[in-house]
Amino acid sequence: MISQKSYFDNAYSGQNSAKIEKWRVAYLQRVYRSLDIKPNDMYLDIGCGGLGYIVIEVANSKQCYSVGVDISSAGARQAASIYKKRFEKYSTCEFVACSATHLPFRDASFSKITLIMVLEHVPNDKLVISEIGRICQNNGKVLVTVPNSYSRCLPVLTLAKIKADKAVGHLRSYKAEDLLEVSTQMGFVLKSLEYHAHFIKAIQSLLQRFPLSIETDNLWWVLEKLDYGIRNIPTGSAFTVVLVKR
8 A cells, every 4th residue: 555655645735726626526426416404414434545534524514423534644635624724613524544454443433434446445445344344333334445346447448548557556446246245245225326427437538738718617517417417327437336335
């Protein structure tokens, strides 16, 4: 994990803007849609990054206690700094630097947990799932997003996906049934499964290179809606499962 930590320390140290791109907003919407977070929930985002945007927005809009953890101490510090600048009066949000395989929380501490594009970075992904099972409350919900198996992606996108995965340090991709088998062994049952980042995502990526305008912005969100509309087709570059702890 040292190489992963160094990678993200370097990546987050170069972030000098708290701007939330559209694709990040789309992830936040997926979290809201899937987890139904309430003010009395205890929320945890594992791998929150240097912006901590989901943690911050959940704390602000849902009025619940919200915690973000990241392997990068630089990222955790930066996210905490962004939060304090935006909400000096509040103390419902905190950030912790730690490994996903050793979470410094008591058993059954959280009712809602997200793990977005993290498992594929960790050598021992089963230990991460075990830790999530330990800290999740009974009937708590966990949202997990991982890259889809190369064998299920459209061949025309496979080479680009392999290149992108290598660039960001992905150790593996997943088939949904394999991830669900491990999760079931850790005490979870499946609530929902959605595939996303289909071929439409390539068009969205191109749009983000153009100067911002109402037309390109609207088109990006139309394409995002189309991508959601084919969420049951297993050719997306990634998929999201929502699990319930039993």
